[in-house]
Amino acid sequence: DAGVTQSPTHLIKTRGQHVTLRCSPISGHKSVSWYQQVLGQGPQFIFQYYEKEERGRGNFPDRFSARQFPNYSSELNVNALLLGDSALYLCASSSQGRESEKLFFGSGTQLSVL
Amino acid sequence: AQSVAQPEDQVNVAEGNPLTVKCTYSVSGNPYLFWYVQYPNRGLQFLLKYITGDNLVKGSYGFEAEFNKSQTSFHLKKPSALVSDSALYFCAVSASSGGSYIPTFGRGTSLIVHP
Numbered sequence: 165d166a167g168v169t170q171s172p173t174h175l176i177k178t179r180g181q182h183v184t185l186r187c188s189p190i191s192g193h194k195s196v197s198w199y200q201q202v203l204g205q206g207p208q209f210i211f212q213y214y215e216k217e218e219r220g221r222g223n224f225p226d227r228f229s230a231r232q233f234p235n236y237s238s239e240l241n242v243n244a245l246l247l248g249d250s251a252l253y254l255c256a257s258s259s260q261g262r263e264s265e266k267l268f269f270g271s272g273t274q275l276s277v278l
Numbered sequence: 279a280q281s282v283a284q285p286e287d288q289v290n291v292a293e294g295n296p297l298t299v300k301c302t303y304s305v306s307g308n309p310y311l312f313w314y315v316q317y318p319n320r321g322l323q324f325l326l327k328y329i330t331g332d333n334l335v336k337g338s339y340g341f342e343a344e345f346n347k348s349q350t351s352f353h354l355k356k357p358s359a360l361v362s363d364s365a366l367y368f369c370a371v372s373a374s375s376g377g378s379y380i381p382t383f384g385r386g387t388s389l390i391v392h393p
Binding site: 168197199204205206207208209210220222228253254256262263264266267269270273 | 280310312314319320321322323324327329367368370373374379380381382383384385386
């Protein structure tokens with residue numbers, strides 16, 4: 165089975181632009197979470213979706229939004245990009261989104277904002 | 279609020295020697311504890327987790343971790359380190375109640391195993 169896939173792998177944008185990142189979870193997984201990982205830091209939680217409903221949101225501004233589709237894939241959107249948005253964006257999936265479940269991570273999208 | 283502390287930014291160990299990567303946590307309620315490993319330009323990979331039961335948890339690639347409730351610690355260990363173990367290691371905690379069911383990650387510890 166394929167693992168969690170993310171696209172694109174790398175992205176370069178300029179300040180003020182908009183970006184859409186995409187994630188396909190492992191087949192059968194209904195929960196998708198998004199994390200931001202800045203160099204030298206651990207992953208910071210952005211969103212969790214389960215069965216197309218938002219179940220959790222981290223401490224990120226409203227410029228960040230996400231959605232989950234009927235096939236459980238997900239998009240993360242960031243508007244009005246700032247230099248500080250440069251980071252590795254990780255998508256993770258799990259079967260039910262429960263606190264005891266391990267997460268399966270994709271390889272991430274490296275976003276550079278110039 | 280729940281939190282994880284990984285007090286060492288970097289751990290250096292010689293190949294064949296035992297290794298320990300430290301993690302302490304703070305959470306309301308019963309903790310669920312995890313270790314993940316990240317290789318360069320890759321996402322995180324699950325190593326092991328503690329949910330309940332035996333305080334010594336065995337995981338992938340010969341790693342194990344010991345849950346200590348009184349010290350609120352969950353240190354990662356391996357009896358004999360390999361050069362290929364060199365990577366970034368993250369501890370994470372979530373909670374069954376009282377805290378957040380969404381895992382909080384530490385800032386990571388870089389493990390360097392010297393030949």
